[in-house]
Amino acid sequence: MLTVDDVHTYYGESHILQGVSLEVAPGRVVALLGRNGAGKTTLIRSIMGFTPPRRGRILFDGVDITRRRPFRVARLGISLVPQGRQIFASLDVGETLAIASRPREDGWTVEKVYELFPPLRARSRHPGNQLSGGEQQMLAIGRALMMNPSTLMLDEPTEGLSPLYVETVGQALRTLQSHGIAMLLVEQNLKFALRHADHVHIMNRGSLVYSSSPHALAGDDEARARYLGV
Ligand SMILES: Nc1ncnc2c1ncn2[C@@H]1O[C@H](COP(=O)(O)OP(=O)(O)O)[C@@H](O)[C@H]1O
Ligand SMILES: [Mg+2]
Numbered sequence: 403m404l405t406v407d408d409v410h411t412y413y414g415e416s417h418i419l420q421g422v423s424l425e426v427a428p429g430r431v432v433a434l435l436g437r438n439g440a441g442k443t444t445l446i447r448s449i450m451g452f453t454p455p456r457r458g459r460i461l462f463d464g465v466d467i468t469r470r471r472p473f474r475v476a477r478l479g480i481s482l483v484p485q486g487r488q489i490f491a492s493l494d495v496g497e498t499l500a501i502a503s504r505p506r507e508d509g510w511t512v513e514k515v516y517e518l519f520p521p522l523r524a525r526s527r528h529p530g531n532q533l534s535g536g537e538q539q540m541l542a543i544g545r546a547l548m549m550n551p552s553t554l555m556l557d558e559p560t561e562g563l564s565p566l567y568v569e570t571v572g573q574a575l576r577t578l579q580s581h582g583i584a585m586l587l588v589e590q591n592l593k594f595a596l597r598h599a600d601h602v603h604i605m606n607r608g609s610l611v612y613s614s615s616p617h618a619l620a621g622d623d624e625a626r627a628r629y630l631g632v
Contacts (some may be wrong), residue, residue: 403427404449404480404553404584409458410449411441418444419455419606426553431575431585433599433616435592435630442588443485443609446555449586450482462553477504481551485558485588487542489530495541496526501621502548515544518574536567543574553584560591572598592632596620604629 404426411419426432433444433510447453449460454469461467468476476482490498499512516523519540525533539559546554556575560568568591575585575598581621589595595602599608604612604625612625619625626632 403461403463404586405459405461406445407459407461409448409455409460411444411453411455413444416452417444418608419448421458422605422608422610423458423478424603424610424613426584428584428585429579430600431579431583431587431598433468433587433589433595433602434569434605435589435595435602436605437631438590439631440605442555442605444608446447446482446557446586446588449475449480476549476551479550479552481546481549481554481620482537483542483546483554483559485561487538488537489538489541491534492529493526495522495533496528497536498530498541499511499544499548502545504549506550509550510547511616512548515547515574518547519544519570521570534567535562536564536570538617539563539567540570540574543571547578551583553586554578555586555588557588558590559587560589568594592630 406422406424409419409422422445436442444453448455451470451472459466459468462478496512499515522540525537559571587599599616602614602616602619603610606629612629
């Protein structure tokens with residue numbers, strides 16, 4: 403269980419997150435929606451320890467991880483698929499997966515990532531900068547899985563992808579959920595978020611302003627217009 407409790411995060415003097423609280427229960431997919439600049443990535447950075455909160459607490463399986471270093475947070479079982487994918491340009495696909503590996507019995511292996519994303523296998527000796535956006539996204543997810551997370555945070559995984567790759571990523575999320583992996587899914591693609599989430603939150607100016615089931619948000623024209631502009 404990931405618990406974010408009244409988190410306030412700053413960049414310098416800019417007070418970005420203004421008391422954010424949410425939970426991601428084991429095996430659940432929680433979507434975080436909101437316009438550009440709302441603070442979604444800042445929340446993910448706060449959880450991961452890149453930009454620790456000044457106030458509030460973050461708990462993971464009962465352990466206080468507020469202000470822990472990112473590699474320690476990752477070791478406890480939270481993996482990040484960062485916005486923009488951040489694939490190493492000069493490492494090939496196999497190398498990128500191998501260096502992220504924390505071998506564990508029954509854990510993720512390069513072979514299992516290729517089974518989840520068959521197109522990556524044919525690209526295994528290609529460096530990151532030769533991959534398409536969709537291939538990079540599959541690799542970014544695969545790299546995160548190699549750390550055997552119980553919770554995955556995905557920051558706009560469908561950004562800039564063709565419909566075919568959006569579908570590929572969606573299928574992968576379904577598979578991962580069936581493996582019991584919990585997810586915090588940051589999305590601008592409302593349809594995608596509604597399809598895959600068990601619960602949705604909308605962030606606006608550093609606060610959560612709306613929380614509901616995907617079904618309720620789908621039927622709430624006013625909320626979608628007001629907070630998402632759609
Ligand atoms: N490194 C930074 N330094 C200062 N301000 C930042 C930095 N990164 C983001 N911001 C500001 O924080 C706010 C939230 O940004 P961000 O969390 O990236 O939003 P989102 O992911 O929802 O688009 C924005 O106003 C943005 O300009
Ligand atoms: Mg962002």
